[in-house]
Amino acid sequence: MGDVFTVSNTSLGKAILDAASRYSVPTILGGLAEKILPHLLNPTRLTDLAQLTGLSESALRKTLTTLMERGAVKREGWHYRLADDETLQRLAQLLKEKNLLKKVEPNASILYTNSFIIKAVPKGEKALGELTAFSRFPQYGVQFLTDRDYYVYPPTKIGPEKVLVHALLSSKSSYERSMCALFFLVNRTRIDIFEARKTAKHTPALGLLLDLENYVAGLPVSKPELFLPWNEFSDLCAVYGVKVEPAPSAVEIISNIEGWARKLKESVTAYLLGGVNMVLRQIKSSTKDIDLLVENSREYELIAEALQASGYEKAVEWSPGDRDAGPSNIFIHPTMLRVDLFTSKVGGIPVSDTVKARASSGMSLGKLRLMLFSLDDVAYMKLLTTRERDVSDAAEIIRRHGINWETFREEVEKIPPDILKRKAFVILENLDVLRMSYGLRIPRKLYSWLRRMAIDSGIKEFWKRGVDNASIIARDMGVHPSYVRRKLAELRRKRQV
Structure with a gap:
């Protein structure tokens, strides 16, 4: 029976x-x-x-x-x-x-549930799990008065990325979400926004996090009502000693570039590969930094000298996303736009001749000739990085302009194999954000190709570190042990040969 x-x-x-x-x-x-x-x-x-x-x-x-x-x-x-x-x-x-009901205390309020639970209890009351969200803000330099303590269950290692995501999931007001934005600004150089997005994946916090990245820069967001008005946020930041400025207009951006371009000693050709490119093409209303690429060290030195002669200094503190993007240097100024200056590479990947050939002439400002990378190539380069706002910029390009995915794959295939194995994970995660948060369709063949490459690369890295237990690797990679065993056998055969 x-x-x-x-x-x-x-x-x-x-x-x-x-x-x-x-x-x-x-x-x-x-x-x-x-x-x-x-x-x-x-x-x-x-x-x-x-x-x-x-x-x-x-x-x-x-x-x-x-x-x-x-x-x-x-x-x-x-x-x-x-x-x-x-x-x-x-x-x-x-x-x-x-x-x-079996995992939540009688006095607890459930704020979010899925693969983990976020709950709040009266302040000082113990609960199953680890303290997180607003309860951890003081640990990271942001005092937040609350009569509740916030916990995540099951227990997990808590870093600033999880604190931020859990706080967004716990937020019930525009003030609390704006406090999350302030928390991000205070901890900008230690928060890995890419890791934060991975934590927020499959939760309502992912959309909030993408909006937050633009909100702190004074740029438009999809749901402005979820945060404080900009002037109130600016006042809130001032209380904590954090200065924020609204994003400049297109005229102000060009005037900014023109200001330091006057200091150039020789003619230089530079490529616009980020937000300024999008502003000039009217894809984006503004930007908070200038991404420039030059082809050689001589041109880099000429622009660096012009920037420093205009009062710019080299940034000492870089965020994890900045380090991943890999500019030759970041130049900052008290009142002018930040400049990220790249030399021949973006994210450690050489910019191909075909990308440069597709660039069109933008404008000349004295001795500075600015070229515009095609929007397809701007989206491609933004999907290679883990910087804040890059994935939302890529989404805006694809929504308003479209993208040639065949060209995208051709450029990905040109990436040196040792770099591509690492970058495949980054590209995959960024494509997931485009699909989940922006509803953009990603070609299945492209996605499957990148996923297989990422999995194979991950298995090989485990093997290099001496880990050859298929079950352990499969658990970490989220694949079937039989596939891992087959790839490990291939690696052993190659080593014997």
Whole structure:
């Protein structure tokens, strides 16, 4: 005799009956399925499922395979999620609420739940998990008065990126979200915005974080009502000793460049590869920095001398995203726009001759000749980096201008193999943001190609470090152990040859 299920006359009972009209009850509620379903309302990695449920990955994989065969679960890349079925999703939501009661204290308020839980308790009261969100702000130089303590469950290592994302998920007012923006500004050189986006992935915080990146720069955001008006934010920042300025107009940007270009001793050709390029093409209303690329060290020295003669200094503190983008130097000025000066490479990747050939003439300002990279190539270069605002700029280009994905792939294929293996992860994550937050379609073949390259690169890095346990690597990479074993066998054969 098969499993027997007794269904009560409750909301949960009714949801089970509704789901039973499409799925076998033993399949969706029997064995481990009942523990798994509530965690699949949003895409979740196998490693996260194991941590959340306390189940082994082999047991999870077996149950997930059965659920996929029955059409209840789908797999997308490294993530599993429920099928697009309202009855099944309603059942999973009710099961989730039932299970949460076991992990949430009587006095706690649940602020967010999915692969982790954010909750608040009266200040000073202990709770399961780790302190996070606004409770950690003082640790990072931002005093925030609150009568609650914020916790994340299950316990996890907390850095400034998670503090920021958890605070955004906890925020209930424009003031609190603006405090998150202030927290970002105070900790700008230590927060890895790319890691923050990865933490925010599959949560409502991702869209907020992308808006926050533009908000702190005085640039337009998609939902301005979620933050304080700019003048109020400026006053708030002043209380903490942080100065913010609104983004300049296009006329002010050109005047700024013209000011230091007068100091050039010789003629120089430079390429505009970022926000100024977009402003001149009327894709973007303003920008907070000037990204310039020159082809050789002589041209770099000429511009560097002109900048320093105009009162610019080399920046001492760089953010993680700045270091990843890899300009030869960053020049800052008390009242003028920051200049990121690149020499022949962006993100450590040589700019190809075809990219330069596609550039068009922009304008001449005295001895400075400015060339405009094509918008396809601007988007390509922005998707190579982990800097703040670059992925939102790429999205704006694609939405308003479009992009030739064939050209994009051709340029990616020119990247030196040792660099491409590292950059594949970055490009993939940025493409995920374009897809999830901006609703942009990414060609499946391109995405699959990059994903396979990233996985193979990750396996090889583990192997180089002496890790050859397929289960450990598979858990970290979010792939099936059999694939890892096959790639490890290939690496061993190559070493023997």
